[in-house]
Amino acid sequence: MNVVLITIAVLVVLGLVASVILYFVANKFKVYEDPKIGEVESVLPGANCGGCGFPGCHGLAEALTKADDLSAIGCPVGGAPVMEKVAKILGKEVVASDPKVAVVRCNGSCDNRAHKLEYDGAKSCAIASTHFAGETDCSFGCFGYGDCVEACQFDAISIDEKTGLPVVDEEKCVACGACAKACPKNIIEIRKKGRVVQGTARRVWISCVNKDKGAVAMKACKTSCIGCGKCAKVCKFEAITIENNLAYIDPEKCKACGMCVNECPKKAIHATFTPPAPKPKPAPAPAATEAAKPEEKPAEQTNTSKE
Amino acid sequence: MLKTFKIGGIHPNDNKLSAGSAIQVLPVPQEVTVPVAQHIGAPAKPVVAVGDTVKVGQLLAEAGGFVSANVHSPVSGKVKKIEDFIDGNGYRKTGIIITVEGDEWVETIDRSIGIKREITLAPADIIKKIGEMGLVGMGGATFPTHVKLAVPPGKKCEALIINGVECEPYLTSDHRLMLEKGEEVLIGVKILMTALGVHNAYIGIENNKKDAIEYLTKLAASYPGITVQPLKMRYPQGGEKQLIDACIGRQIPSGKLPIDVGAVVQNVGTAYAVYEAVQKNKPLIERVVCVTGKPLQKPSNFLVRIGTPVQAVIDAAGGVPENCGKVIGGGPMMGRAFTRLDVPVIKGTSGILLMSEEESKRGEMSPCIRCAKCVSVCPMGLEPFLISKVSMKGDWEMAEENHIMDCIECGSCNYTCPSNRPLLDYIRLGKGKVGGILRARAAAKKAAEEAAAAEKK
Numbered sequence: 001m002n003v004v005l006i007t008i009a010v011l012v013v014l015g016l017v018a019s020v021i022l023y024f025v026a027n028k029f030k031v032y033e034d035p036k037i038g039e040v041e042s043v044l045p046g047a048n049c050g051g052c053g054f055p056g057c058h059g060l061a062e063a064l065t066k067a068d069d070l071s072a073i074g075c076p077v078g079g080a081p082v083m084e085k086v087a088k089i090l091g092k093e094v095v096a097s098d099p100k101v102a103v104v105r106c107n108g109s110c111d112n113r114a115h116k117l118e119y120d121g122a123k124s125c126a127i128a129s130t131h132f133a134g135e136t137d138c139s140f141g142c143f144g145y146g147d148c149v150e151a152c153q154f155d156a157i158s159i160d161e162k163t164g165l166p167v168v169d170e171e172k173c174v175a176c177g178a179c180a181k182a183c184p185k186n187i188i189e190i191r192k193k194g195r196v197v198q199g200t201a202r203r204v205w206i207s208c209v210n211k212d213k214g215a216v217a218m219k220a221c222k223t224s225c226i227g228c229g230k231c232a233k234v235c236k237f238e239a240i241t242i243e244n245n246l247a248y249i250d251p252e253k254c255k256a257c258g259m260c261v262n263e264c265p266k267k268a269i270h271a272t273f274t275p276p277a278p279k280p281k282p283a284p285a286p287a288a289t290e291a292a293k294p295e296e297k298p299a300e301q302t303n304t305s306k307e
Numbered sequence: 308m309l310k311t312f313k314i315g316g317i318h319p320n321d322n323k324l325s326a327g328s329a330i331q332v333l334p335v336p337q338e339v340t341v342p343v344a345q346h347i348g349a350p351a352k353p354v355v356a357v358g359d360t361v362k363v364g365q366l367l368a369e370a371g372g373f374v375s376a377n378v379h380s381p382v383s384g385k386v387k388k389i390e391d392f393i394d395g396n397g398y399r400k401t402g403i404i405i406t407v408e409g410d411e412w413v414e415t416i417d418r419s420i421g422i423k424r425e426i427t428l429a430p431a432d433i434i435k436k437i438g439e440m441g442l443v444g445m446g447g448a449t450f451p452t453h454v455k456l457a458v459p460p461g462k463k464c465e466a467l468i469i470n471g472v473e474c475e476p477y478l479t480s481d482h483r484l485m486l487e488k489g490e491e492v493l494i495g496v497k498i499l500m501t502a503l504g505v506h507n508a509y510i511g512i513e514n515n516k517k518d519a520i521e522y523l524t525k526l527a528a529s530y531p532g533i534t535v536q537p538l539k540m541r542y543p544q545g546g547e548k549q550l551i552d553a554c555i556g557r558q559i560p561s562g563k564l565p566i567d568v569g570a571v572v573q574n575v576g577t578a579y580a581v582y583e584a585v586q587k588n589k590p591l592i593e594r595v596v597c598v599t600g601k602p603l604q605k606p607s608n609f610l611v612r613i614g615t616p617v618q619a620v621i622d623a624a625g626g627v628p629e630n631c632g633k634v635i636g637g638g639p640m641m642g643r644a645f646t647r648l649d650v651p652v653i654k655g656t657s658g659i660l661l662m663s664e665e666e667s668k669r670g671e672m673s674p675c676i677r678c679a680k681c682v683s684v685c686p687m688g689l690e691p692f693l694i695s696k697v698s699m700k701g702d703w704e705m706a707e708e709n710h711i712m713d714c715i716e717c718g719s720c721n722y723t724c725p726s727n728r729p730l731l732d733y734i735r736l737g738k739g740k741v742g743g744i745l746r747a748r749a750a751a752k753k754a755a756e757e758a759a760a761a762e763k764k
Contacts, residue, residue: 117646120669122729127736132646133397 043085051176077174100175107207108141109163112222129184137220151182202256207270211244225268231260311539312549315686325606339614345653346449348374364413376451377441379590381612384408397646423586433502440584445576449655465569467508472545475638478658480597485519495578509554543717598624600661618648632667635660670727681720691720695730698737
C-alpha cells in the first residue's frame with residue numbers, strides 16, 4: 001500500500017515541478033504571432049503552390065497581414081472570392097485584379113515545323129536544352145517533352161498528341177506561373193485573361209518567340225513571327241512592339257480588337273475569339289494603302305509562294 | 308603489373324579503327340567559320356573588321372577575360388562576316404567567317420621542318436607565349452593552357468602528368484601524334500616542365516598503344532626526368548583525377564584541384580601545340596582530328612585547320628554513309644552529337660565519330676532494379692542511381708550532400724546500366740542547378756563579407 005502511495009506522491013511532485021518549469025520557459029520564449037495570420041491562412045486554398053511568390057500559404061498570409069494595402073499581392077489560385085474574405089478578416093479594402101492565365105507562345109506543331117533530328121535522351125525539356133536547341137530548325141520553339149505538364153499542380157496543362165504542343169485549360173489554370181518557370185525556352189507567359197464577351201475571355205498574343213531574322217525564321221517554321229511589323233502598323237492602340245525580329249503585344253494596351261490577327265502574313269498571332277473578318281480592308285482611303293504597298297509586298301509575296 | 312586508378316571504371320571495346328592510318332593534311336577549305344568561343348571561359352573579343360585581309364596565324368580575337376584564350380586566323384583571306392552562326396548544338400554563337408584566298412602565313416611563324424631542341428625562354432615568358440598563341444587543352448575540355456600553368460601562390464607543382472591515355476574508344480588522334488611527332492611532344496613536355504619548374508614528368512599511355520609506349524620510351528631515354536608510364540586499359544583513365552591516381556598514386560579530395568596534390572595534367576596534343584607555339588611561334592590554328600566509326604569507309608586521321616566544316620572532314624574520309632544514325636563530336640562516351648554538319652572544327656574537336664543507325668539508338672528505359680552496377684563503376688565513388696533520382700525530383704540539397712559536383716560526367720554509369728536509365732542526363736541537369744546554387748551562395752557570402760568590412764571601416 002505504502003509503495004503505491006509513495007509512487008503517486010513522487011509522480012505528482014515531479015509533474016508539478018515540470019509544469020512550473022514549463023510555464024516559466026514558455027513565458028520566457030514566447031513568440032508572438034498575429035492571430036490574424038492563422039485566420040487568413042484558414043481561408044486560403046492551402047495548396048502551397050507558391051504561385052503568389054511566397055513560400056506557401058502561410059507565407060502569403062503573413063505578407064497579407066503585414067501589407068498596408070492588398071493591391072500588390074494576392075492569391076492567384078483563389079482569386080477575387082478568397083481575397084474578399086481575406087480583406088474582411090484584415091479590415092482592408094481589396095482591389096480587384098485582372099484574372100490571369102498561362103499562354104503558350106509557340107505554334108510549331110509537326111505540320112508547321114519539319115522535325116529533322118530525333119532525340120532519344122531523357123524526356124525532359126530541361127535536360128534536352130542542355131544537349132541541343134531542338135529537333136527542328138527553330139532554336140527557340142517548344143520541345144514538347146512536357147516539363148510544364150510535370151510542373152502544373154492543377155492539371156491545367158497537357159500536351160496535345162496531334163500537335164505535340166502544350167495546351168492550357170483555361171478553366172483549371174490559376175496562373176501560378178509554375179509552368180512558365182519550368183519551361184527552359186521561356187515560351188509560356190502569364191497574361192491577362194481579358195475581358196469577357198459572350199462567355200469567352202478575349203485575348204490576343206503572338207504565338208511565337210523566334211528572334212531569328214525573317215528569312216531564317218521563315219525557313220524554320222510555317223507560323224513563325226518574322227518581325228515584318230505589319231501588326232504594329234495596323235494596331236490602333238500602339239500595343240505592339242517589334243524587338244529582335246519579334247513582335248510583342250502589350251496586354252495592358254491591347255484592347256483585343258483582333259485587327260492584327262488577320263493582318264499577320266504568317267498567322268503567328270492567335271486570339272481566343274474569331275476576329276472580325278477583314279472587311280475594313282477595302283474601306284480605308286486608297287492613298288494610305290498605296291503608300292503601304294511597296295513595303296508590304298515582299299512579305300506578302302513570300303507568303304503566297306509558301307502557301 | 309600495369310598501373311591504373313583505384314576505384315570504378317569500365318572496359319568498353321576500344322574499336323581503334325583508325326590507329327594504323329597516318330595523319331594526312333586536309334586541304335584548306337574555301338571558307339572557314341572561326342567561333343570566338345572555342346574554350347571554357349569568356350568568349351574572345353574580335354579585333355578584325357569585316358573586309359579586312361588576314362594572314363594565317365594573325366590574331367582574330369583577343370582573350371576576353373582572365374580565363375579566356377586568343378583566337379588566330381587558320382587561313383589567309385578576307386573577313387566576310389562577323390555574325391552569329393548555328394553551332395553543333397543548334398544554338399547561336401558568334402563566329403568570324405573568312406573567305407580563303409591563297410595560303411599566306413604571318414612571317415614570324417617558323418615553317419621549317421627541322422626540330423628545334425634547345426629551350427631559350429624563361430618560365431614566365433613561356434607561359435606568356437602560350438597565352439599569346441591561344442593554346443587550350445586539346446583533350447576536349449579546352450581549358451586555357453596558360454591559366455592552368457599559372458600555379459597559384461602558396462601551392463607547389465611536384466609532377467607534370469601528360470595524358471596520352473586516349474581512353475575514349477575509337478579515337479586515335481593522340482596515338483598518331485605520339486607515333487609521328489614523338490620527339491616534338493617530348494620537347495613540348497620539357498618546355499612545360501621548365502614553365503612549371505618541375506623535374507618529373509610522367510606520360511601515361513594505355514597498353515593498347517604498345518607501339519607508342521615503345522617509341523616514346525626509346526626517345527625519352529635522352530630526356531632526363533620524363534618517364535613513360537604504361538597503364539592498364541580502363542575507361543575513364545584519361546580523366547585528370549583518375550590519371551593522377553594511376554600515375555603517381557595521389558587522390559584529389561572532393562572539391563579540390565590537381566594542383567592541391569602537386570600535379571598538373573596536360574594532354575599530349577597540348578604538349579605538341581606547346582612545342583609549336585614556343586619553338587616555332589605558331590599559334591593554335593590546326594589540330595589532328597580523327598574521323599572514325601564502323602559505317603565509315605576510310606577511318607582516318609587528318610591535320611585540319613580550325614574552322615573547317617565537319618562535313619568536309621567526313622567527305623575526305625569517304626563521306627557520310629547511308630546507314631549513319633548519328634555523328635558525334637568527340638568520343639562515344641563523352642562526345643556530343645552534332646545537330647548539323649556545316650559546323651566548324653574547333654580547338655577541342657578531337658574526333659568525329661559516325662555511328663550506324665542501330666548502334667546509335669538508346670535502349671528503352673526501364674525501372675531501376677537497384678543492382679548497384681553504376682555504383683561499382685563510378686570512378687569518383689559516387690552513387691549515380693541516387694543522385695540522378697534526387698535530381699529528377701529536384702531535391703538539390705540532397706544532391707549536393709551526395710557530392711553531385713564531384714561527378715566528372717564520364718558516362719560510365721549510363722554505359723553499364725542494364726535498365727538503360729539516362730543517369731548522366733539527370734546528373735548533368737542537377738550539376739547545373741547545384742552549381743548555380745553554390746555560385747549564388749558564394750556571391751552572397753562575399754557580399755556579406757564586403758558589407759561587414761565596409762562597416763568596420
